[in-house]
Amino acid sequence: MVQALSRSGPRPAAPPGRTLGLTLLTATAPASWGTTYLVTTEFLPTGHPLVSGVLRALPAGLILLAFTRRLPRGAWLWRSLLLGTLNIGALFTLLFVAAYRLPGGVAATLTAVQPLLVVGLAFLLLGEKPTRWRLAWGAVGVLGVGLIVLRGTLAFDLLGVLAGVGAAGVMAAGIVLTKRWGRPEGAGPATIAGWQLTAGGLVLVPLALAFEGLPPALDLPAIGGYLWLGVVGALLSFVIWFNGIGRLPVVAVSFLALLSPAVATILGWLFLDESLTPVQGLGFVLAFAAIAAAQLTPAAVRNLFHRGA
Template identity: 30%
Template sequence: MKLSSLPGGLAVAALSALSFGTSGALVKPLLEAGWSPAAAVTVRALTAGLVLLPLAVVALRGRWAALWLARWRVLGMGVVGVACTQLAYFAAISTIPVSTALLIEFLAPLILVGVAWAVSKRMPRPAVFLGSALAVGGLVLVIGPGAIQAVDPIGLTFAFLAAIGCAAYFFIAARPDRDLPPVALAAFGLIVGGVILGVLGATGLLSFTATFGDLPLFGALAPWWVPVVLLVLVSTAIAYATGITAAGVLGSRLASFVGLLEVVFASLFAWLLLGEQLTPLQLLGGLLILGGIAAVRSERAEALPPEEPPQHDVAIVASGEATAAASAH
């Protein structure tokens, strides 16, 4: 299976969602042990970027000019896709329920659909509307119907900013660039985001605390660095590298819909590792999300000639989606 194929891109996108989905089960013991969210995210991003750095250098093969030419893309990934999105999300959950913030943040696929509609002046096909309805309905069921409630307007604002940042992440990752390898964008984007968060923590603008004792993990006591290592390698390095690769193949819209599987995988890991039980409604929600992804995928298959790679879809709407990315700054 070629990576440039639609099935290959879907498989890599699912792997990215699976990897991102482990973060909640790994971060929760750290937060309960006294780590601040800013400290956990900074260590996660900066260390993962350093882990990917040797792979990025090998992939570049001395073509540093490509990195310089893509400097604004790398900066956008670090500032918007990593730092701003995380900060907005944590600001949101400080005043509104986590489930509500997640529900709003994962409306990013609808933002991309709306921007493409506004710019192209062409109404999306019925399959896109069907996929959007199924995905949002499934998302509500997975997170919990109780997420829909009256909440603090400031928290809602930050949650919507996180959704815009999430949409910008998929847009930046999906922009066609033959010279900059996906692993290089992931590595340098994470490093930029980690440095920014670290500076904000060092200046006192963000709470920055960490503990270094044993903590409960998977039903036993483990050193603090065990969840950190897993968080860095699996939930961040692999997640971002595969996510950026998949977005380049699938385009921002379809990749963002597949990204909704992160919520499903997060629920599964919380059940397997933290003992948080899954309900029949959550299982039904997962099936609805899969149905939404299938609907959007079928629309892409009809819209593109067989000989055209999915990458061309990104070029068609890139100028329009750039507006969404710019609005996230």
Template identity: 30%
Template sequence: MRPAHICLAVLVAAVWGVNFTVIEVGLDHFPPLLFSALRFLVAALPAVFFVGRPKVAWKWIVSVGLVLGVAKFGLLFIGMDAGMPAGLSSLVLQIQAVFTALIAFAALGERPTRVRLAGMAVALCGVGLAALDEGASGPLGAFALVVAAAACWGLSNVLTRKASPPDSLNFMVWVSTVPVLPLLGLSLLTEGPSRDLDALRALDPQGAAVIVYVAWITTVFGFGAWGRLLHRYPASTVAPFSLLVPVFGMSSAALLLGEPVGPLRWGAAALLVAGVALTSFAAPARVHLADVPAQERAREPA
């Protein structure tokens, strides 16, 4: 990867890491599914009127919208609302890199090299060490929901790679239109109209700031940039950068929420960074040319 793209991937990881702390704050203001619906509503409007018409087939917009918006974020918000701490959630969610690599191998023929596999193994050791440090602080059901969210994120990474949108911002804004109504419907059914209305009536500046951050910074910028990277590089190259998210997630949770970060946790962070470095500077993954869009095969690196 080019140095500028490595920096962009790290910046996205930082934005997503801090996002877990912001979500924790937001869940004090909104029920989880309503919160997620508002996130995508604000991400889509008014941007959808300025980004132009969709530049990929609607099947990709709808599929990524449902998998990423409804499934991944719905499960994550419910899991955190059920008791998963922000720092632990930022950690557990990063097993999406494993799901991404497995799905990319099955669907796209992307075969990671040995060095890249070793880097992922080192990073996942860091995840395991941090999980050991955290202990069983979250309920088992909430833990399982976040694991399921990680699997959905991995699938959405590969769907985005397959869609290969030429304009990542355009793609993410249109994807954000898809989850709004399904999430609102699920919220009304499971969380109840009265709870939703009470949350909306009690909206204050802090709640509004939370929505702006998770909508415009995390969703539009974060996933727009992430999609651009996935369009340019194999999913198994981009995905390991998400392993940096717990470094920023645990740090922000410690600073802003008072969650403890001990020596084991910092050791885990060191392993995560080392694993990502190995993965980043390894030789490119082998990809079946038939599975790569023609325009991407013809494009020379800029």
């Protein structure tokens, strides 16, 4: 899969008949990111989130650089550094801060506002006018994620809240700028993923050394966890993600990120004996409805109903 994507240069938007398949493929990226919480809590050493970010991003980026054998040049030197900082370095750091200072449900709900931020940035940078349809479904998505992950007494910490909103903001900016700049001639999504993962990992290295020191000794479960996060959660997923951003409507793609907290909750139920309530079930319905509806337009929905009738 990586080899096929790496050979492709800038590709046109997917034809209508293939959009569903491409959307489902792209959805596997945020779905894989939903495994991060389970893998981190069950297999990785505690107290080293920044080191974990480096080990997740940098080896994957270097492997892709070796595979594609292409380095950024010209304007793509600073673009790759900026996009890698937004999509990888800053995002990972802010997510870790939010996770440590807020209950997981609050942090996930704050980052779920990302599709709404993408709507605004897409209007400013891409000229895509926001529609009431997607704004409304963006609000439904936030509500759905909130019902899925919010539990018990809420606790708010100003720095944690700012980090959660900041994580949503940098991810939204990264998505829109990736769409705006596209790819240089002959560069496939594997090339772009390699540039950004390497840049983002390098940005995290000094932070990890300053605040956490050298990586701790790793046992076999930790090695397996890092391999999963690096290969599936970074190398493959970001290649697929950037391919989707390049060929699908940017706002529609942004809604797929709502899958991450949903998958994390399902895995907690399956493997960590976490209970699911009827309210959470309603949250799943709302979140998945928002994801599906964001891929369509009101006209497309009307056509579906007319065909059914």
